[in-house]
Amino acid sequence: MKVTIIGTGLIGGSMAIALKEMNLAQHITGVDCNKVYAEKAIALGLVDVIRPLEEALDADLIILAVPVDVAENMLPLIMNLISNQVVMDVGSLKKSLLDVVAHEANRGRFVATHPMWGTEYSGPDAAVSGAFIGKAVVICEKEQSDDDALLLVENIYRAFGMKIQYMNAIEHDLHVAYVSHISHITSFALANTVLEKEKEEDKIFSLASGGFESTVRLAKSNPDMWVPIFMQNRENVLDVLNEHISQLKKFKSCLEKENNVYLEALIKNANSISKIIK
Amino acid sequence: MKVTIIGTGLIGGSMAIALKEMNLAQHITGVDCNKVYAEKAIALGLVDVIRPLEEALDADLIILAVPVDVAENMLPLIMNLISNQVVMDVGSLKKSLLDVVAHEANRGRFVATHPMWGTEYSGPDAAVSGAFIGKAVVICEKEQSDDDALLLVENIYRAFGMKIQYMNAIEHDLHVAYVSHISHITSFALANTVLEKEKEEDKIFSLASGGFESTVRLAKSNPDMWVPIFMQNRENVLDVLNEHISQLKKFKSCLEKENNVYLEALIKNANSISKIIK
Structure with a gap:
C-alpha cells in the first residue's frame, strides 16, 4: 500500500514507523510545510520522499496529522482533489472537522479517527516505535464512511494493537x-x-521530585497544537475548567476553615480514581 | 548498627530495604501501631522484629517515619526516653516538628530530614528497593544537631545515593x-x-490515556498522610493554591474572550518549565 502522511510530527511520524514495522506501507510520502520537519522526517527514515500536497495525493491512503485548525482548512481541499483514495485524520477533535466535510460529494472516502496517544513532545524527533500498542482509538460517525474505507482504517488500527471505540463527534469532544x-x-x-x-525563590526547583514532574510534564506541550484545540473545544473545556476551579475552591475552603473532616472526605473521594486508573 | 524504624510504611519500609542492601543495618526493629502493617513488614522481611515503642529504643539509630501529626506527638516522648541514640525523622514538614523539640535537653541527638521521594501508594507493600537513588534530601537546622548525629545521618543518605541540601525549616516548608x-x-x-x-457519563474513562494518568496519579495518595500535611502547612499551601486558581482563571478568561494571543503566551510561558524538568 502507498501511504501519504500530511504532517510528519509526533503522531504522523509515529504512524509512519508503525505502518512500516507492520509491513502495511511499502512507500510513504510525507507532506510538511515546515521545511525543518520535512528534512528531519527524511533523515530519520520516517518517510521515503517529501512532496508538495498537490503532488502527494496519488496514494491508497492519505493520513492527515496536522493541528485541528490546519486540518479544518486542508480537508475540503484534499476531498476535492481525490477520487477513490481513503482519507483519514488523527486529530484531537471531531465535531468541527466532520461538519466541514459533511456535504462533500465524496464524504464516504473520509474516516474520522482519534488515536488516544501522545506525549508532551512534538516534531519528527518525537516519533517513536510502538506508540499505539494497547491504546484506545475513537472512530466517529463511521456510518458516514464507505465500508471499504472504514475497514481499511479499522484494520490498520487493529494491526497497531489499538482498541477501537465508536462514538458520535459531540460525545467524543466532550469526553476528551x-x-x-x-x-x-x-x-x-x-x-x-x-x-x-x-x-x-531561586532554589525552589532543586527539590522537585517525581510527583511534581508527573503533574507538570504536560506543560511542555506545543501551543501550535493546543491553542486550536482549546479554542475549538472551548465550551466543553470551559465547563470542565469551571468544575475544576470549584473543586479546588473546596480544598481552599477546608484549609481556610481548618475543616479536617471535609478535607479527608474530599481526598477519599479522589482516591476512588484508582478504580479507573490502575 | 542496630536500627529502629517507627512506621513501617512506604518510606520506613523503603529505608529498611536500603539500609539492609547497603549493609548499614545488621538488625532492624519495627514499630507500628497498625497490626496489619506490622505483620506485613515482618512477612516481607523489611524488619527483623516488631516491638512496642518503649521496648524498641535500644538502637543506635531511631528513624521516625510516621505522618507529620503523629510525629509531633511521638517525638517528645522518644526524646525523653533516649540517652545517646541518634533520632531522625523523614517527614514532609519541618517547622512545627522542630519547634516541638527545640527546648528538649537532648535536642542535639535529633536530626530533622526530608528525603524528597514518595509514590502515591502507602504501607509496607509499597516499599521498594532503590527508592532514594539520585533524589534530593533536605536536612533542616543542622547546627542544632550534634556533630556525630548529623554525620551518621549524612553518611546514610550519601550511601543511599542522595543529594543533601541544607535549609532552615521555614524555607523548606515553603518550597515543598x-x-x-x-x-x-x-x-x-x-x-x-x-x-x-x-x-x-459512563464511558468517560475508556479514553483516559497517558496524559490523564500522569496528572491524576497522585490522587491515589493516602489521606492519613496528606490531611495533616495540608493542615500543618496551610498558610503556605493557601498562598500557592490562590496563585494556582488565579493562573487557571487566566486560561478561563482566554477561552471566554477567545483570546488566542494571550492563550499562546500563557502556554509558551508554561513551556519554560522544561528548563527545570528535563
Whole structure:
C-alpha cells in the first residue's frame, strides 16, 4: 500500500514507523510545510520522499496529522482533489472537522479517527516505535464512511494493537475535554504557578521530585497544537475548567476553615480514581 | 548498627530495604501501631522484629517515619526516653516538628530530614528497593544537631545515593508547598472533577490515556498522610493554591474572550518549565 502522511510530527511520524514495522506501507510520502520537519522526517527514515500536497495525493491512503485548525482548512481541499483514495485524520477533535466535510460529494472516502496517544513532545524527533500498542482509538460517525474505507482504517488500527471505540463527534469532544484537555490546562497553569514563584525563590526547583514532574510534564506541550484545540473545544473545556476551579475552591475552603473532616472526605473521594486508573 | 524504624510504611519500609542492601543495618526493629502493617513488614522481611515503642529504643539509630501529626506527638516522648541514640525523622514538614523539640535537653541527638521521594501508594507493600537513588534530601537546622548525629545521618543518605541540601525549616516548608503539596491538591481536585462528571457519563474513562494518568496519579495518595500535611502547612499551601486558581482563571478568561494571543503566551510561558524538568 502507498501511504501519504500530511504532517510528519509526533503522531504522523509515529504512524509512519508503525505502518512500516507492520509491513502495511511499502512507500510513504510525507507532506510538511515546515521545511525543518520535512528534512528531519527524511533523515530519520520516517518517510521515503517529501512532496508538495498537490503532488502527494496519488496514494491508497492519505493520513492527515496536522493541528485541528490546519486540518479544518486542508480537508475540503484534499476531498476535492481525490477520487477513490481513503482519507483519514488523527486529530484531537471531531465535531468541527466532520461538519466541514459533511456535504462533500465524496464524504464516504473520509474516516474520522482519534488515536488516544501522545506525549508532551512534538516534531519528527518525537516519533517513536510502538506508540499505539494497547491504546484506545475513537472512530466517529463511521456510518458516514464507505465500508471499504472504514475497514481499511479499522484494520490498520487493529494491526497497531489499538482498541477501537465508536462514538458520535459531540460525545467524543466532550469526553476528551475531561480525560485530556483539562489535564493539559491544569499542567500549564501549575507550571505558571511555580514559575511565578521562582522569580522570588531561586532554589525552589532543586527539590522537585517525581510527583511534581508527573503533574507538570504536560506543560511542555506545543501551543501550535493546543491553542486550536482549546479554542475549538472551548465550551466543553470551559465547563470542565469551571468544575475544576470549584473543586479546588473546596480544598481552599477546608484549609481556610481548618475543616479536617471535609478535607479527608474530599481526598477519599479522589482516591476512588484508582478504580479507573490502575 | 542496630536500627529502629517507627512506621513501617512506604518510606520506613523503603529505608529498611536500603539500609539492609547497603549493609548499614545488621538488625532492624519495627514499630507500628497498625497490626496489619506490622505483620506485613515482618512477612516481607523489611524488619527483623516488631516491638512496642518503649521496648524498641535500644538502637543506635531511631528513624521516625510516621505522618507529620503523629510525629509531633511521638517525638517528645522518644526524646525523653533516649540517652545517646541518634533520632531522625523523614517527614514532609519541618517547622512545627522542630519547634516541638527545640527546648528538649537532648535536642542535639535529633536530626530533622526530608528525603524528597514518595509514590502515591502507602504501607509496607509499597516499599521498594532503590527508592532514594539520585533524589534530593533536605536536612533542616543542622547546627542544632550534634556533630556525630548529623554525620551518621549524612553518611546514610550519601550511601543511599542522595543529594543533601541544607535549609532552615521555614524555607523548606515553603518550597515543598510549591514542588509537592500543590501538585497533590491539583491532582485530588482533578480526580474529583472527572469523577463528578462520570456520574453522568459512563464511558468517560475508556479514553483516559497517558496524559490523564500522569496528572491524576497522585490522587491515589493516602489521606492519613496528606490531611495533616495540608493542615500543618496551610498558610503556605493557601498562598500557592490562590496563585494556582488565579493562573487557571487566566486560561478561563482566554477561552471566554477567545483570546488566542494571550492563550499562546500563557502556554509558551508554561513551556519554560522544561528548563527545570528535563
